[in-house]
Amino acid sequence: MSSQFDPIDFVNRAAKRLVFEFDDAGQSGSPGLIGAAKEHPARQQFRRLLPSVTGVGSGLVFDSYGGQSLQQDVVLYEHGLCPIFCVNETPEATYYPCEGVIAVGEVKSSLNSQTLADAFGKIGSVKRLRRRAEASDHGLGFGKVVSPRSYGTLPEMAGTKNSEFDQLSKSTDQIFGFILCGSIDLKPETILDRAATLWRSVPKPEAPNIIISLNDGFLRPLHEASNSLVISIHEATAIAFSTDTSRGFTTLLQLLHDRTIKGRTVSVSAFMRYFAPQNPKVSIAGVRQL
Numbered sequence: 001m002s003s004q005f006d007p008i009d010f011v012n013r014a015a016k017r018l019v020f021e022f023d024d025a026g027q028s029g030s031p032g033l034i035g036a037a038k039e040h041p042a043r044q045q046f047r048r049l050l051p052s053v054t055g056v057g058s059g060l061v062f063d064s065y066g067g068q069s070l071q072q073d074v075v076l077y078e079h080g081l082c083p084i085f086c087v088n089e090t091p092e093a094t095y096y097p098c099e100g101v102i103a104v105g106e107v108k109s110s111l112n113s114q115t116l117a118d119a120f121g122k123i124g125s126v127k128r129l130r131r132r133a134e135a136s137d138h139g140l141g142f143g144k145v146v147s148p149r150s151y152g153t154l155p156e157m158a159g160t161k162n163s164e165f166d167q168l169s170k171s172t173d174q175i176f177g178f179i180l181c182g183s184i185d186l187k188p189e190t191i192l193d194r195a196a197t198l199w200r201s202v203p204k205p206e207a208p209n210i211i212i213s214l215n216d217g218f219l220r221p222l223h224e225a226s227n228s229l230v231i232s233i234h235e236a237t238a239i240a241f242s243t244d245t246s247r248g249f250t251t252l253l254q255l256l257h258d259r260t261i262k263g264r265t266v267s268v269s270a271f272m273r274y275f276a277p278q279n280p281k282v283s284i285a286g287v288r289q290l
Contacts (some may be wrong), residue, residue, distance in 0.1 A: 053152030059094030
C-alpha cells in the first residue's frame with residue numbers, strides 16, 4: 001500500500017534540488033554554465049509548479065530605451081508571447097524584453113552580507129527598467145490612459161485613469177523579484193538588520209519582494225498595523241523574519257502564482273519596438289508608377 005502523497009514535502013525537495021543545481025553549475029568555473037542546462041529536472045519541476053503561461057530561463061532583461069540588467073539566475077517570462085533574443089544558446093547572451101518578464105530571482109547556496117547586497121543589486125537592475133507604456137483613447141470617454149494587460153493574454157484592459165498601468169507606484173505593475181538560498185551564514189538578528197538596511201536604501205520599486213532560506217526561513221515586508229505580510233515594500237512599514245522553514249518555498253510559489261494571475265504589464269505592441277529601427281525613415285532607391 002502506497003503512502004499518502006505530501007505536496008509540501010515534494011515542493012521543498014524540488015527547491016533543494018534547484019539550489020543544488022545552481023551551486024553545482026557555479027562550481028564549474030564557468031559563469032556561463034549557471035542556468036545553461038534549461039532542461040535540468042529541478043528547472044523543469046519549477047516550471048511545472050507554475051501556471052502554464054510561465055516560461056523559465058536565465059539571462060539578461062532589457063528595455064526599449066537602452067537599459068539592460070545584470071545577469072539573472074532565473075527569469076520567468078510570458079511563454080509564447082515574449083520574444084527571446086538568444087545568441088549561441090548561451091544564458092549569458094540571452095535577452096528578454098522587460099514587458100514580457102513576470103519575475104526574476106537570484107539563487108545562492110548560502111547568503112551573507114556580500115551576496116545579499118549583490119542579489120539586491122541584480123534584482124534592482126531589472127526593476128528599474130522601463131516598460132513601454134503608451135497612452136491611448138479607447139473611445140470610452142476617459143481620455144487617453146495607459147491600458148494594462150494581464151500576463152499571458154493579448155487584449156488590454158481599457159479603463160479609467162485610476163486603473164491605468166503605473167510601474168512606479170503600483171506593485172501589480174512591477175516585475176517580481178526574489179532571492180532564494182540554501183542557508184544564511186549570519187545570525188537571525190544580523191540578517192534581519194542587513195536586509196532591512198538594504199530595503200530602506202533602495203527605491204521602493206527596485207526592492208525584492210521576498211528572501212527565502214530553505215534552512216532558516218524567509219523575510220518579507222510587513223504591514224504592522226494590520227499585522228499582515230504584504231507582497232511589496234510599497235505597502236509595508238517593517239521587515240519580518242519567519243523561521244518557518246516549511247513555508248518559505250511554498251510561499252514563493254504562492255506569490256508567483258498570484259503575480260502571474262493578477263500582475264499586469266503593457267500592450268503586446270511594445271514588443272514590436274524591439275524589431276523596429278530607432279530611425280523609422282526608409283531609404284528608397286527608386287519608384288515606378290503602377
